[in-house]
Amino acid sequence: MIERPVAIDKVAAVWIVVGFVGFGVLPWYVIEDGFWFFGWLTDGYPLDPDYAPGLVQVFADGKIWLAPVAFFLAGALAVARYDKTDPAFSTILIVVGAGGLASVILQGLTIGIAGWEYAILETLFGTVDRQFGMGYGALLSSGAFLFLLTRGIAARGHINGDVFVVSAIGLVVMLVTAFVFFPVSQILVSALQDNDRNYDLSLFASKILARKIWGLNCLYENLSCGVAWNSLVLSITVGLGSSLLGLAFALVVTRSRFKAQKALRILTVLPIITPPFVIGLSMILLFGRAGVVTQFMEFAFDIPASRWIYGFKGIWFAQMLAFTPIAFLVLIGVVEGVSPSMEEAAQTLRANSWKTFTTVTLPLMRPGLANAFLLGFIESMADFGNPFVLGGSYDVLSTEIFFAIVGAQNDQGHAAVLAIVLLSFTLSAFYVQRRWLGAKSYVTVTGKGDAGVHVELPRRVRWPIYSVVIPWTFTMMVIYSMIMFGGFVETWGRDHSFTLRHYIDAFSVTTGPSGLIWNGAAWNSFWTTLTIAGIAAPLTAGIGLLTAYLLARQRFTGKDAFEFGTMLSFAIPGTVIGVSYILAFNVPPLELTGTGVILVLCFMFRNMPVGVRGGIAAMSQLDRQLDEASLTLGANTWLTVRKVILPLLRPAIVAALVFSFVRAITAISAVIFLVSAEYHMATAYIIGRVENGDYGLAIAYSSVLILVMLLVTSLVQIFIGERQLGRRVQSAHKSDPAPEGAVT
Amino acid sequence: MRNRKSFTALILAAAALTALSTGTASAAAKLTLYCSPQIEWCKLMVEAFEKETGIKVAMTRKSSGETFAQIKAEARNPKGDVWWGGTGDPHLQAAEEGLTYEYKSPLFDQLHPWAQGQAEAANYKTVGIYAGALGIGYNSELLKSKGLPAPKCWKDLGNPVYKGEIQIANPNSSGTSYTTLATLVQIFGEDDAFDFYKKMHKNINQYTKSGSAPIKATARGETAIGITFMHDMVTQKVNGFPIEIVSPCEGTGYEIGSMSIIKGARNLDSAKKFYDFALNAKIQTRAKEAKAYQVPSNKNATPPKESPDLTKLKLIDYDFKKYGSSAERRRLLKKWDDEIKSLPR
Incomplete structure (x- = not known):
């Protein structure tokens, strides 16, 4: 260290080089013929303004607003003079990174295809040339600035000076800002505007408190309630139902001697891979007023045909079919991961299997259950296909939003208002879930070998679960045979x-x-x-x-x-x-x-x-x-x-x-x-x-897609493989031959 | 081993990304078409146009509401050239909002007066390409088994015998249903029309979201009577469902399927060529090959034999200018929402 006081930091060096390549070599603007079109190499590059790198744009094409980028890049070179432990090292990187990033973003947002984006800037600075979207050069430079910034922050000693973690946080923040916050803010702002795009807060208040959204008329008269309540009731019941059912399936698959486990696994995955509308349509053909089941019931038991399927019951039924598998996928990993040793410890302490299940197994699954509920809730809130087909007069937020945009009223502002309501529900659910989980520890996979074997389900749990899972499975099989059948008949x-x-x-x-x-x-x-x-x-x-x-x-x-x-x-x-x-x-x-x-x-x-x-x-x-x-x-x-x-x-x-x-x-x-x-x-x-x-x-098309997705799903499963938790090799039905005591 | 796997995966991903390339570097004339009717019809138009002119067409099919929302969102940097087909209302709205381009085709004089009227209502920013009349469709098997009389007039639909047997779309979500509302207001006058809607409301089992859903439900026996455009009924009938089509005795309204050139079109010349091409009698006559049963707008085109003969229907003199305007639409829809939708059934 004494002989070589300044060791060049590799990370910073790499990103500075990348930045220079982005600004000085690659075309700054997007190539109109596509991201992977390389014809520009022979078509006037590097002087043609369509393909010129940033550096050339500044000097040859008068795009003077790109000059700050060059300035910050050049400034970055100064870090070579400091050791990475020197405070100046981090300060320079932070200034260069933040400044560079800000200059790229600012010029991008203020100067667009017609020159200045905001009239006030034009009056201040006069007219400017128009510019196109960012291309390779701009994106690479932005990336370089971002990682120089995170390198600087890490050098400050934040997060233990861990470069990887700081860069990862920086990257995710940047991407989420660009591809979630930025676009979504564009539409949500229209909630605050009236039909002529003027801001009007009182109008917003009256719109968001409208009786159509919050009315409670269904409680005391023969009218439907507000669309917000409809969505809320539906999502809570679907969230609860699907996480319970998903848990039941996960328990059956991992902890019972149920014979057809593999088949059950495939069946639970089917609804996720079913294109929208298909389940809804086949449900109409089965349970609709003219449906097969309904007609049979009328014929055999004199139950008059009704339209019960159109409305809350139908949507709930279809969503349960569709979203239980998501809960199952979340829960199966959690159920498998629950430490058998803890269960065995409980049993050694003379707890019976019921007590073990309720006091050890179930509480350890809380994070899984909470996440499953949250996903079910949000999925149900945002689901569009099922309410569209089966909604009847039961309006929910997602369909209302769709038709506010594409329907006859064509009111983007109304859609934005409804979206805000929907968003506030899902975020509250998220908050409640966090509170419920609290700060408890759910650690069950530790470095210590845990060779235990999961206890089987207590009888009190097993039979209720079977009694739900088996009819459910049967219904699913009928529905999917209907779907497959539908592709092979005339009408x-x-x-x-x-x-x-x-x-x-x-x-x-x-x-x-x-x-x-x-x-x-x-x-x-x-x-x-x-x-x-x-x-x-x-x-x-x-x-x-x-x-x-x-x-x-x-x-x-x-x-x-x-x-x-x-x-x-x-x-x-x-x-x-x-x-x-x-x-x-x-x-x-x-x-x-x-x-x-x-x-x-x-x-x-x-x-x-x-x-x-x-x-x-x-x-x-x-x-x-x-x-x-x-x-x-x-x-x-x-x-x-x-x-x-x-x-x-x-x-x-x-x-x-x-x-x-x-x-x-x-x-x-x-x-x-x-x-x-x-x-x-x-x-x-x-x-x-x-x-x-x-x-x-x-x-027919949906059936083919289902088959393809099944195939791909199984391939992924084989390719990635299963987690090998070293559980004791048990009798033949357990197909997990991992060596004892090892976490591989 | 694992490293090699992830490396292979990387190579595969890179290869797949390359396949995504949009690189079609040709200076040849092209056209980006937004198409709203059924895909077969869109394809027929594209193939015929490409064959005749050699212009390469990039076509996207979306419903008219979706297309309008997209054109609106893209307004600052339009990506489409021509919007062909779909009910006329959103075309009129697009014209009103200045999203479409003013153009009068040399073939304009060959068009039926209703198609010309559509263009005049929008200062030539759109034009009619086909028409379809509203009607009442019923499932003859179901009506018979329930012992119900066949409806003949709009007013019949207010008859309590049909309780729980009628479907119509919610006009707030469906252009078809808005056209029905505007039609009835024009036939009966606003007060009587809303009185009729109140009576019919008791017979409605469901206000569907999509305009053509009622006739599909009727076809499958989920409801006995559906109110939609007649050409949608013809489609179901041709598919083999027991649908009977009624042209209401008081007269009926109609939609004018329209076409507009998008303002700021990047291929304006190609767009104009397509515009003229689409008004041509020859191509309009071929619509039936794509199972499209609307009535073509060119006087010299032959309508499909299955399609309802507009000259024999009692068509009202539909005021597209008034009922296509945003203000009137918003007023009627709100009134419907407040006075009809919120009534108990």
Whole structure:
């Protein structure tokens, strides 16, 4: 240290180089022909203003507002003179990083496709040239500034000076701000505006307190209650019901000798991978007034046919079918992770199996149950497909929002008001869940070998669970046979003669002179959907688990706000997200509409909270001592995450990957606004067929999607593998042959 | 091992990302089409247009409400060129909000007066391409088994015998249902129309969200009577459902499916070419190939034989200018919400 007083910090050096490449070499603005179009290399680069890097833009094209970027980049070089322990090192990085980032963002937001974005700036500074969206150069430079800033903060000694953690927090904050807060604020602001876009707070107050939203008339007269109450009652009952049922399924799968465990597992996953509308439609065909079951009941038992399915009962039923699997996926990891030793300890202390279950097993599952409830609640709140098909006169917020935007009234402000109501519900649920969990410890996976075997369910629990799970399973099987059947008949519900017509229309392939011709109507959207979902899934799982790790394992100021921010996108109805993405990303600085990237981003940030919740639930079971042991042995944070935490998180990783993949395929209400001619998604295509009454093709397509998702889901399961908790090898039915006492 | 796996995964992801590339670097003429009718019809139009002109079309199909919301959201940096099809109201609204471009086609004189009227109401910022009349559809099997008379007039729907048997969309969410409301106001006068709605309200089992949902429910026997556009009824009938179509005795209103060029279109020349092409009698006659049973707007086009003959229907002189305006729409919808929707059933 004495001979070489200044050791250049590698992290800072790398990002400074990246910054220079971004500003001085790569094209600053977005290339109109697409992100992966490299024709610019031979087409006038680097002097053509469309392709020129930032540096050239400043000097040759008079884009003088990019000069501060150069200034801050140059300033960064000064760090080379200081050692990283020197306070000046961190100060320089923080100033350069924050300043650079601010200058990129400010110029991007104030100068757009028509020059100044705000008239007042034009009067102040005169007219400016227009500019387009950010391209490689701008994005790379922004990234460089961000990580220089986080490096500086780490050097200050925040969060133990851990560069990885600070950078990760910086990255997540930046992304969530850009792709959740920024777009959503664009639409929510219209709640405060009247029809001519003037701000009017009293109007906002009267709109948000309207009787249509909060009326309680259903309690004392034959009228429907306000839409807010409808949504609230539905979501609470669905949240409770689905977490209980999900727990029942998880217990049956992991802790009973129930024979058909594998089949049950697949069956519980089916509803998640079912495109929207399909469950609702098949329920109408079964339980609607002219439905098979209803007609049979009328014929056999003289129960008059009614329309009970349209309204609260129908939506509740359909949502329970659809969201129980989500609760199941969250809970299964938790149920598996509960420490058998603790249960065995209870039994050694002469607790019977019932007592063990209620005083040890169940309390240890609280984080899982709370997260399952929260997800069920939010899903039900935001669900659009089921209330749309089965809602009858039972209006809920999500459908009201959709029709406020696309319906005859076309009132974006009203949609924003309703969205705020919906948002306040989901965030309150989130808060209550946090309070309920409190600060207790739920650690059950520690470094000490835990070779115990889970106790079987007590009889008092087992039989009630069976009595729910078995009829449920039967109903599901009937519904799914209906769906599969629907693709093979002429007209579902009318003419049941066998046909392959729908499959041929959708998926025919012929051979032509130049090989295969995919001339089925569905191929185009099918491949796009798979590609987009395939890209979005690992990214979603990655950012979700990273966030979960930060939340569960690190302490930093503003953590609560951070957590709140990551949950926000999930709590916002898809329609609002869809429209807000167009409002925000149709114009520079981030011009993304019409690309595949906007779909990927939408899925990433919409589904990320599931990875976060699942990850937190799983991580709150892992003893911190595991991390500490690893850190003590000299591993850095990144290595600890990779070698200790990730392997123990396999169930959470599988859940996050699978969930984000299938949600990208089955999402509809946000996607409908973001699809374009080139990037057309399967659900948008299916909804078009349903609108036209062409159920045959819609169902054939859905069936194929279901099969594909089943296949992919199983592949993910095999590829990632199961978490190996060293439990004693028990009798043959347990398929977990891990060595004793080891956590691998 | 694990590292190699993640490396492979990375390579795969990169390859997939590359597949996402939007790189179609051709200077050839192109057109971005927003299309609102059913996909078959959209495809038929695109294929025929590409074949005739060689202009490459990028087409997105979304319902008219969704398209309008998108055009509105994209207004500062429009991405579409032409919006073809879908009910006329949102086209008129788009014109009113200055989102569409004024253009008078050389084929304008070949159009039916109602299609020309639509254009004139919007200062040539939109034009009619097809028309569809409102009607009452009933499930003949269900009506027979319940021993109910077939409705002939709008007023019949207020008859208590139909209690719980009628479906219509909520006009706040559906343009179809708004057209019905405006039609009845024009036929009966506002007070009588709302009186009628109050009577019919007792017979309604559900105000659906989507405009064509009532006839689909009728087809499947979920309800006995549905109020929608007649061409949607024809579709169900052709699909083999026992649907009978009634043209109400008091007369009926209609929608004018419209087409607009989006203001700020990037391919204005192609957009104009498509506009003229879509008004052509030859292509309008081909609509029935796509199971579209609306009446074409070009006088020389032959309507599909299944579609209701507009000349034989008692069509009212629908005032699109008045009832298409935002202010009147907002007033009527609010009145409906306050006076009808909130009544007990």
